[in-house]
Amino acid sequence: MGWHWESTVIAMVAFGLLYWLLSKYAFGPLFEVMEKRRQLVLEQMNTAESSRKAAEQQMEEQKAALQQARKEAYEIIEQSRTTSSKQAEEIVQTAKSEASRLKDDALKDIESEKNKAIAALRTEVGGISVKIASKIIEKQVDEKSQEQLVGQYLKEVGNK
Structure with a gap:
């Protein structure tokens, strides 16, 4: 078996034609799709990073708000x-x-009632004294009868 240069040239031309066709119709659109995918991934990574930063900022704000709420509650x-x-x-002071x-x-009421009772007692004692004196004058009794008479009037006063 020999080596044929024509078949090598034909293989090279076929390979070149195949490469050109693949580049034009397959590799170009494929590379475009891959580039779009790469751009999409980069955008998503940037969006995720900015979302993470925004979430961290919101978390800090919530921590500050919570701390403020705790302080206000205290x-x-x-x-x-x-x-x-x-x-x-x-x-307590009012009570x-x-x-x-x-x-x-x-205390004022007690003092007033005490004074009224003393005044009433004086009046009653005065009346009793007058009655005793009049009875004594009426009867001119001896000492024993006089003691019985005073005792009787004292009992009457005690019952009133």
């Missing part, structure tokens, strides 16, 4: 504690002053 709690302490003190006022009123 301030509200502290303010409520202060307000409730003040209100408790005011209530003390009301109790003091009621005590003073009660």
